[in-house]
Amino acid sequence: MRGILGARTSIAPAGRQSDRASLIDRLEAHLERERDQLPLWLPVALGLGIATWFGLADRNGWIAFILGMAGLAVAGFAFGRRLRLGRSIGIFAIVAALGCALIWARAEYRATDTLDRPVVSRFTAEIVSVEHLPARESVRLMMRNPGDPELPEQFRVNLAEDMVTDAVAVGAWVTLDARLMPPPGATVPGGYDFAQRAWFERIGATGRAWGEVEIVRSAAGDSWRGWLEERRATLAAHVADRVGGREGAIAATLATGDRGRIAEEDAEAMRRSGLAHLLAISGLHVTAVIGVALLLTLKLLALSPKLALNAPLILIAAGAGALAGLAYTLFTGAEVPTVRACIAAMLVLIGVALGRDAITLRLVATGALVVLLFWPETLVGPSFQLSFAAVTAIIALHEHPRTKKLLSRRDEPWTAKMGRFTLGLLLTGLVVEIALMPIALFHFNKAGLYGALANIVAIPLTSFVIIPLEALALFLDIFGLGAPVWWLVGQTLGLLLDIAHGVSTTPSAVALLPAMPMAAYALMIVGGLWLCLWKSGWRVWGLAPILAGAIWALVTPPADILVTGDGRHMAIRESDGTLALLRPRAGDYVRDMFNETSGVEDVAGALDDLPTAWCNADSCRATLWRGGRQWRIFATRSRYYLPYPDLVRECAAADIVISDRRMPEGCTPRWLLADRTMLRETGGLAISLSPPGVKTVLEPGDDRPWRRRQ
Known part of the structure; x- marks a missing residue:
């Protein structure tokens, strides 16, 4: 019996070892089939390190991640020296550690001089940039003042449009009066954190000026920045004037990137219809300009038989497109x-010049790697995520064998060709819409549902009609012959705006979602990358985390109570999902912020109007039913102090007390006291009552540099 048992115990480890060997062999076989795809994961590894730095709050977490990745790399190389799996894990871990160290070093290197508290000051500073915002009747100036110790070195100021003269230009030194404030952080959990963006852009304060602008020293005539800004503003005004109306504002945006002229209703229609990407100067516009320049150069040079036979026309045309x-x-x-x-366009042109197939996922990976190395902070912004997600999804779709077979060119009637082309546009738009929806919902809490259909018309219209017509009209303006073409530009832009407004006003055109858990979003991103970057059958495993993240995001309820970091504003979610505000006169910014975080569009009401609330000029008391029990909320809303006995009695009867002032020690609610003292440590709050829980903007020990200044 002992011999039999001994034999069995000796066989069992061998069986487990065989299973492990079989698993490793299968993984090795998969990686061998996917070896051409492995370099695509380098920017993913770099992005993982960068995202981890933003996700963790203190340097102990950052150091632990870097050391953990270093240990994983050593283990991968040590135990898999002859295996592709071990080497791949080792390289991935090293790049991830480098990504975390890179963004950490860049954040500390920026060392943005940030204002500590609001100030009202008269100061003299140099104008770094001028941005005209005609739709808001204002002008935004970036100012630099390295000599005044009371002010940050660089800050941003808005002025009324009628205060600005031609002398207010880049390079000029001006004196003006303004109220400056530190860059605002997220007001509530899940809100937009401008302080993070300001840190990396070296914006130490923001504010608004009034009165007259005194020119201390005029702009230097030889400043290339000033000359470029002046030419840009002149061109934008020229284009807007030639086209006119709301169409002119869009035309100026496409020509110069100046979006200040676009009316808010048009901008909102573009966002709701999924066409907002057309207003941002990015890949679509750069590609159109390069394509027009390359095609024109190639066609003009080909008119000469001698050049066509002897000169490298493709190389010359690619150079012209690059310029x-x-x-x-x-x-x-x-x-x-x-x-x-x-x-990315330069990389494509290099591929064209070399006679290579340039539009590949390797191109996208190279572009992402370059951007993350130079601007690692852009990873967490919606612009980076939206653009690279769209391009990756498009290329992954068109590299799939079934898509190639379906959309490949063939000898067939022109009607079939047009149908196949339209089908390709529809499939591309649908895939892009699906890829971008989680990103839009995470960052903006809304996403257009009919963007795929709108983009079928809008993208070709913009790329092949509007932008070339604008270029032609500008060229003809040199000879005074551009008017007919400008009329065509206006008509086509009117069609584009009609599409945007028509789609945006369609019932259920926009999907709304309250603030999404970070982990749910991460699952969808990881699943999407797995699905797009692999080629073999195991790519479908990416559907599992995508589905899990989507379900998690959909079942996460909005917060029952939202409180801003200063304690002045509070929103209570009613049973029908609408919001009731503590201060009914709250501005549009506060209302929009509460609505976006809660995933609603209905106009927020007043807490005074709730049947379960009682309010006076100084305070409000409200009752909510959540999770099978009654919750009583008490909040102050004026600067006048309440009688101490009454205040203590209200606190004792309440489950939650909210106040923008420091409450006395006798104020002891049953569950939560969120007064000025607490909110200074936590920032804004998102309070859930079923089950009870509190999310905060600030975390204990948060060591990210822009948070250390708050």
């Missing part, structure tokens, strides 16, 4: 999305 793309990028402000698109 046009670089010039357009600089002229439209060289914003990060435009620079990113220009880099």
Whole structure:
């Protein structure tokens, strides 16, 4: 018996070892089939490290991640020296650690000088940039003042449009009066954190000026920045004037990237219809400009038989397209999305010049790697995520064998060709819409549902009609012959706006969702990458995390109570999903922020109107039923102090007390006291009552540099 048992115990480890070997062999076989896809995961690894730095709050977490990735890399190389699996894990871990270290170093290197508290000041500073916002009747100035210790080195100020003269230009030194405030962080959990963006853009304060602008020193005539800004503003005004109306505002945006002229109702219609990407100078516009320049150069040079037979026309045309793309990028402000698109376009042109198939996922991976190395902070912004997700989804779709077979060119009647082309546009638009929806819902809490259909018309209309017509009209304006073409531009832009407004007003045109859990979003992103970047059958495993993340996001209820970080504003979610505000006179910014975070569009009401609430000028008391029990909320809403006995009695009867002032020690609610003292440590709150829980903007020990200044 002992021998038999001994034999069995000796066989069992061998069986487990055989199973492990079989699993490793299967993984090795998969990786061998996917070896051409492995480099695509380098920017993913770099992005993982960057995202982890943003996700963790303190340096202990960052150090632990870097050391953990280093240990994983050592283990991968040590135990898999002869295996592709081990080497792949090792390289992935090293790049992830480098990504975390890179963004950490960049955040500390920025060292943005940030204002500590609001100030009202008269100051003298140099104008760094001028952005006209005609739709808001204002002008935005970026100012630099390295010598005043009371002010940050660089800050942003808005002025009324009638305060600005031609002398207010880049490079000029001006004196003005303004109220400056520190860059605002997220007001409630899940809200937009401008302080993070301001840190990386070196914006130390924001504010508004009044009175007259005194010119201390005029702009230097030889400043290339000033000359470029002036030419850009002149061109935008020229285009807007030639087209006129709301169409002129869109035309100026397409020509120069200046979106300040677009009316808010048109901008909102473009967002709701899924066409907002047409207003951002990015890949679509850069590609159109480069394509027009390349095609014109190639056709003009081909008119000469000698050049056509002896000169490398493709190489020359690619060079002309590259110059046009670089010039357009600089002229439209060289914003990060435009620079990113220009880099990708340059890589495509290099591939064209070398006679290679340039439109591949390797191109996208290379572009993402370059952008993340130079601007790692862009990873967490919607612009980076939307643009790279769209391009990745398009290429993955068209590289699939079934799609190639369905959409490949063939000898058939022109009606069938048009049908196949339309089907390709529809499939592409649908895939892009699905890929972008989680990103739009995470960042904006809304996404257009009919964007795929709208883009079938809008993208070809913009790329092949509107942008070439604008270029032709500008060229003809040199000879005074551009008027008929400008009329055509206006008509086509009117059609584009009609599409946007028609789609945006369609019932159920927009999907709304309250603030999404970060983990649910991460699951969908990981699943989408797995689905797009692999080619073999195991790519379908990516559907599991996508589905899990989507279900998680959909079943996550909105918060029952939202409180801003200063304690002045509170919103209570009613049983029908609408919001009731503590201060009915809250501005549009506060209302929009509460609505977006809660995933609703209905106009928020007043807490005074709730049948279960009682309010006076100084305070409100409300009762909610959640989770099978009654919750009583008490909140102050004036600067006048309440009688101490009455205040203590109200606190004792309440489950939750909200106040923008420091409450006395005798105020002891049954569950939560969120007064000025607590909110200074936590920031804004999202309170759930079923089950009870509180999410905060600020985390204990948060060591991210823009948070250390708050």
